[in-house]
Amino acid sequence: MPNASSYVLPFSTKDNIDRERTVTIASYALLLFLVGFTKTAWSYVNGRNGISQKHISFQKPVWYSHKDPIFGLDVLWMCATAVFQGRLLEVTRSMLYGARKTVSYLFLGRQAVITSDPENLKAMLAGNFHDFGIGETRKNSLRPLFGGAIFNSDGEIWQQHRTILRPFASRVRTQELLHFENYFQHLIATLPRDGCTIDIQQSFNSFTLDISTAVFLGKSTNLLSSPSQSGQRFAAAFDHAQRALSGIDDYSLTSLVKNAIFGNDRLKTSLKEIHTFLDQVLDQCMLEGPQDPTSQDSFFHTLTRQGRARQDIKYDILNLVLAGKDTTAAYLSSIWYFLSQNPSTYARLRSEISVLNGQAPTKDDLNRFPFLSQTLKEVLRLQPPVAINQRTAIRDTCLPHGAGSDGLSPMRIPRGASVGYSVYAMHRLPEYFGEDVDTFRPERWESIRPQWAFMPFHAGPRSCIGQQFAMALAKYSTIRMVQHFAAVEDRNERPWEEKLGLNCSSKHGVNVGLVVDGERDCRVS
Numbered sequence: 001m002p003n004a005s006s007y008v009l010p011f012s013t014k015d016n017i018d019r020e021r022t023v024t025i026a027s028y029a030l031l032l033f034l035v036g037f038t039k040t041a042w043s044y045v046n047g048r049n050g051i052s053q054k055h056i057s058f059q060k061p062v063w064y065s066h067k068d069p070i071f072g073l074d075v076l077w078m079c080a081t082a083v084f085q086g087r088l089l090e091v092t093r094s095m096l097y098g099a100r101k102t103v104s105y106l107f108l109g110r111q112a113v114i115t116s117d118p119e120n121l122k123a124m125l126a127g128n129f130h131d132f133g134i135g136e137t138r139k140n141s142l143r144p145l146f147g148g149a150i151f152n153s154d155g156e157i158w159q160q161h162r163t164i165l166r167p168f169a170s171r172v173r174t175q176e177l178l179h180f181e182n183y184f185q186h187l188i189a190t191l192p193r194d195g196c197t198i199d200i201q202q203s204f205n206s207f208t209l210d211i212s213t214a215v216f217l218g219k220s221t222n223l224l225s226s227p228s229q230s231g232q233r234f235a236a237a238f239d240h241a242q243r244a245l246s247g248i249d250d251y252s253l254t255s256l257v258k259n260a261i262f263g264n265d266r267l268k269t270s271l272k273e274i275h276t277f278l279d280q281v282l283d284q285c286m287l288e289g290p291q292d293p294t295s296q297d298s299f300f301h302t303l304t305r306q307g308r309a310r311q312d313i314k315y316d317i318l319n320l321v322l323a324g325k326d327t328t329a330a331y332l333s334s335i336w337y338f339l340s341q342n343p344s345t346y347a348r349l350r351s352e353i354s355v356l357n358g359q360a361p362t363k364d365d366l367n368r369f370p371f372l373s374q375t376l377k378e379v380l381r382l383q384p385p386v387a388i389n390q391r392t393a394i395r396d397t398c399l400p401h402g403a404g405s406d407g408l409s410p411m412r413i414p415r416g417a418s419v420g421y422s423v424y425a426m427h428r429l430p431e432y433f434g435e436d437v438d439t440f441r442p443e444r445w446e447s448i449r450p451q452w453a454f455m456p457f458h459a460g461p462r463s464c465i466g467q468q469f470a471m472a473l474a475k476y477s478t479i480r481m482v483q484h485f486a487a488v489e490d491r492n493e494r495p496w497e498e499k500l501g502l503n504c505s506s507k508h509g510v511n512v513g514l515v516v517d518g519e520r521d522c523r524v525s
């Protein structure tokens, strides 16, 4: 991972930007006319985009020092290149480097903001929560898959979905632990015992889909044990639809042109596959009714009894599986990425967990191991699955920081403005985490209390409802894996590069070699 200090960029005030603008404005005039940005430029000059200087009583925001001070195409180009190179998180972190944790920049001529300031995140996600929404871009682009359910709605509709889903998503009872053990046994049966290299990210992708379909849909895809054809097709379609909708599917020029003209046929097929699979499972559930004690209070049956429409339940299930599956898979993969690189952490974990004598952990055991908790927090700090995110102001509002000569004065945020926030950059602020922020060092958690500066699941009214579930699964599977394997070796030939979609995972997988502990094989024969 490159060091942020190599990315120190100059910043200037709006006055400097104005001076540069006069120099370059002529060269852009023709381009402006040709590419149809006239309207944007006009509204920018007149302040119609809501950032008119005449209404501002706040101090000037801290501006990024653009090479293109009209449209800010330099930042667009920098970010587009960084996405291709798998370095967007470090590049945006470099925009926020130093004391300036909030920067305004031009996005096609409009003011946009990016922040990693805990005070600003606290305001957006909690204090001024009602001034911000998830934005039309997210709603429109994800609607084909998520519908208008919890992940993709605002206001009252979002609140209704959240109230319904929360009790299911947050519960961790004996039943869930039984699922964890069952699917862990399937996982371990597929992992090589001879130390040969395996991409464990792929295994965790199947593991978390098997578990979340079992828990929230009532029927597992069983990818790791006995996959049905329909389950495999569902998994592939699910994976493809997510990648296509989050814009990371296929960048080739032919596909882009073809999709723009004829629509994305493959995406349509994937969406159809997903709905066919869910419909089949729900039909079966309706016919059979609750079958055994563990499905008595299944998601589907409970909501059906409450009179909720089947179509709504289908989207609720999809949202839970979608929100939870890839984030958790990315998290488990990162855990094994860092463990493979830090043998001393692995040895200490094994020693801590050895008191269980190879037995499966109970619910109480999950909170018994301080070093395990510190290790898992450290992974979330360095590689948060939801690393970068965005909100849109739904009314004129402000953020505590981002203006004035030191960037610490309140900043006006006009209605419609987009505020991006980098949890990744915030998790690497030295004032909260120490000078060695880029180092994996779980022991730091013995003495730090970063509060709002550590937010892998966000916070406030819209925080993750699956946090307890995800943490329980991470602890459970880590304990079981550490009991099973004496050591884990790093087999990655290339450095970590991010793959950013709805969440952040490793572009080249997580390649490890697992060394079996013959004395404590916890596989069920």
Ligand code: HEM
Pocket: 150, 151, 162, 165, 169, 170, 319, 320, 321, 323, 324, 325, 327, 328, 331, 384, 385, 386, 389, 456, 457, 458, 461, 462, 463, 464, 465, 466, 467, 469, 470
């Ligand atoms: C390590 C794993 C996970 C991480 C890091 C994570 C993180 C997050 C974050 C940051 C958000 C807020 C997104 C936003 O508002 O834009 C979120 C929302 C959400 N998460 Fe998770 N999540 C994880 C696992 C799960 C699991 C396992 C489930 C399901 C059981 C789940 C269900 C949800 C749902 C339904 C939302 C939307 C909440 C709302 O909008 O009110 N997540 N998650």
